[in-house]
Amino acid sequence: MHSDAVTQHEFVVRGNERAAEGIWRLVIESPVAGQLAPGQFMNLRVPGDGSHILGIPLSFKGANAQAQTVELLYAVVGEGTRRLSQMVAGQSSTLVGPCGRGWWLPEGEGRALLVAGGIGLPPVLAAARMLADAGIGFDAIAGSRTADMVLSDDIEDLARLAGADGRVITCTDDGTAGRRGFVTEAMGELLRERAYAQAYACGPNVMMAGVARLADEHGVACQVSMERMMGCGFGACSCCNVALVAGGYALCCTDGPVFDAREVAW
Amino acid sequence: MVSTVSMAVDLGGIRMRNPLNTASGTYGNGVQFEGFYDVGATLGAITCKGVAAVPWDGNPAPRLAELPGSAIMNSVGLQNPGVRGFVERYGDYLQGLRDRGCQVICQIAGHSLDEYRQATELFEELAPFASGFEVNISCPNIAQGGAAMGATPEAAAQVMSVVRPLTARPVVVKMAPHDVAEIGRALEASGADALSLINTIPGMAIDIRTRRSRLARATAGVSGPAIHAIAVRMVWECANAVTIPICGIGGVASGADAAEMILAGATAVSVGTANLYDPTCVPRILVELEEWACGQGVSDINELIGAFEC
Numbered sequence A: 001m002h003s004d005a006v007t008q009h010e011f012v013v014r015g016n017e018r019a020a021e022g023i024w025r026l027v028i029e030s031p032v033a034g035q036l037a038p039g040q041f042m043n044l045r046v047p048g049d050g051s052h053i054l055g056i057p058l059s060f061k062g063a064n065a066q067a068q069t070v071e072l073l074y075a076v077v078g079e080g081t082r083r084l085s086q087m088v089a090g091q092s093s094t095l096v097g098p099c100g101r102g103w104w105l106p107e108g109e110g111r112a113l114l115v116a117g118g119i120g121l122p123p124v125l126a127a128a129r130m131l132a133d134a135g136i137g138f139d140a141i142a143g144s145r146t147a148d149m150v151l152s153d154d155i156e157d158l159a160r161l162a163g164a165d166g167r168v169i170t171c172t173d174d175g176t177a178g179r180r181g182f183v184t185e186a187m188g189e190l191l192r193e194r195a196y197a198q199a200y201a202c203g204p205n206v207m208m209a210g211v212a213r214l215a216d217e218h219g220v221a222c223q224v225s226m227e228r229m230m231g232c233g234f235g236a237c238s239c240c241n242v243a244l245v246a247g248g249y250a251l252c253c254t255d256g257p258v259f260d261a262r263e264v265a266w
Numbered sequence B: 001m002v003s004t005v006s007m008a009v010d011l012g013g014i015r016m017r018n019p020l021n022t023a024s025g026t027y028g029n030g031v032q033f034e035g036f037y038d039v040g041a042t043l044g045a046i047t048c049k050g051v052a053a054v055p056w057d058g059n060p061a062p063r064l065a066e067l068p069g070s071a072i073m074n075s076v077g078l079q080n081p082g083v084r085g086f087v088e089r090y091g092d093y094l095q096g097l098r099d100r101g102c103q104v105i106c107q108i109a110g111h112s113l114d115e116y117r118q119a120t121e122l123f124e125e126l127a128p129f130a131s132g133f134e135v136n137i138s139c140p141n142i143a144q145g146g147a148a149m150g151a152t153p154e155a156a157a158q159v160m161s162v163v164r165p166l167t168a169r170p171v172v173v174k175m176a177p178h179d180v181a182e183i184g185r186a187l188e189a190s191g192a193d194a195l196s197l198i199n200t201i202p203g204m205a206i207d208i209r210t211r212r213s214r215l216a217r218a219t220a221g222v223s224g225p226a227i228h229a230i231a232v233r234m235v236w237e238c239a240n241a242v243t244i245p246i247c248g249i250g251g252v253a254s255g256a257d258a259a260e261m262i263l264a265g266a267t268a269v270s271v272g273t274a275n276l277y278d279p280t281c282v283p284r285i286l287v288e289l290e291e292w293a294c295g296q297g298v299s300d301i302n303e304l305i306g307a308f309e310c
Helices: A031-035 A079-084 A118-133 A152-162 A183-193 A205-217 B082-099 B113-126 B146-150 B153-166 B180-189 B225-239 B255-264 B281-295
Strands: A007-020 A023-029 A041-044 A056-064 A069-075 A092-099 A111-117 A138-144 A168-172 A196-202 A221-225 A241-243 A249-251 A258-260 B009-011 B014-016 B020-022 B045-047 B064-067 B071-074 B103-108 B132-136 B171-174 B194-197 B201-203 B220-223 B246-249 B268-271
Touching: A007 A031, A007 A069, A007 A152, A023 A079, A031 A056, A031 A069, A031 A092, A056 A079, A056 A118, A069 A079, A069 A118, A111 A118, A111 A183, A111 A205, A118 A138, A118 A152, A118 A196, A118 A221, A138 A152, A138 A183, A152 A168, A168 A183, A183 A196, A183 A205, A196 A205, A205 A221, B014 B103, B020 B281, B071 B225, B082 B103, B082 B113, B103 B113, B113 B132, B113 B153, B132 B153, B146 B153, B153 B171, B153 B180, B180 B194, B180 B225, B194 B225, B220 B225, B225 B246, B225 B255, B246 B255, B255 B268, B255 B281, B268 B281
Parallel strands: A111 A138, A111 A196, A138 A168, A196 A221, B020 B045, B020 B268, B045 B103, B103 B132, B132 B171, B171 B194, B194 B246, B246 B268
Antiparallel strands: A007 A023, A007 A092, A023 A069, A041 A056, A041 A092, A056 A069, A221 A258, A241 A249, B009 B014, B064 B071, B071 B220, B201 B220
């Protein structure tokens, strides 16, 4: 049975500011901070205007259980996220979480390879922290469309967690920052140079499909964090389906958002 | 406020301790809400997700779009594990709800008369925990059967003629948002114990850039507070046409919304879409409803059913 009793919590906005073009950094204070596992998400309600009713499901970058703070990044893509970007420090609302099944540690011995595309970076950072805490070395690739959208501070965090032995590659589609090209090109190079036990990816669907294919070609297990429109975030409505290779659908909110890439019908 | 109002209602033989029910498909099978409040101690009844004789995959993604003005549209298409899978996964939990005074209504889905027959037979055999059944003849999101099964009084009565002889338990029929008086009368005549309405209203949402539907299917079901007034009107029309009780469904998000349904003629009221975006709403709606009934100066909420004056 799904659902390990998802609960509702209050949260207070501690910071909410622009982090890059179209991307905002939100820091909230909430009791949920102490319960989050890497790769899980929470569904935030934006108070005010009742014309937009659904919550905003966001994966998190990091959480501090002691300070009860959670750091999130989100792209402003619609009415809900536009209104979220208008919330100011001190404002409060409710969230539902922790939701879903997050990342798991590599099953075999060896390094990990992390791949993030655009706003897929926050959960990848949560994976990086999980790996660093477990003493597992990793390399990482962070891609963006263009220089304005690069989350430089967060990529620095990634580099810090990767340590001296870890390689972190930034790329942009148009070459205005870091390498020019897609994350899959850099990934191909790294896969030829080093051996990996596990890949972790989050980004646009087409990117994750490419990452999953490359990983599979090199015999590397791959976890992907999927994104879907969600009604509830806790398995009540069955709206966020992910097609499976085995046939049928899983639910992104309770069976995921992290899936074994080989199980997903891309 | 300390209530002196009796809140118990009888939905066609399903004796509910209060009028609150859940709209099928918006509430999982209850267990998903256990972290928010004590489901078994709160609801009058739960209506489970629609289940067919065999598992259905449901529709491709995307199944959901949000619309401006407090509405969403979905095209889930009754993804379900079949009666056996449903009973295996949720049977013990649902029996527990029943034991604690929450009635359990299992929803029967089918593509054809034969599939309704098979599903009902399986439920009869495998689901002793079911207080009654809701026959879904109004799902707008399946290619065959679904809404077509309830599109005309004749078709609706035909489904009842198959299901009715197979169970002695109360049978509620979930109706589509059209011709509710005429179809309601046909359902009453063919043995329905109660009616529930409305199902989602078929709609479309087109991405004008790609010229494609925002969902995987061209049409999908609209729900949420935006459709509440339409649902109240249909409950009223139906209540004026039949003598069996009605469960009012459509955009209920507050005690006031539930009260409107009751005044329009509903015996029970289901909360649907609000469960998704405000998962703790049911206990609040129950308190608000009780306060309203108290404020109306009645000793029994049944006195307010159909008490709309015009």
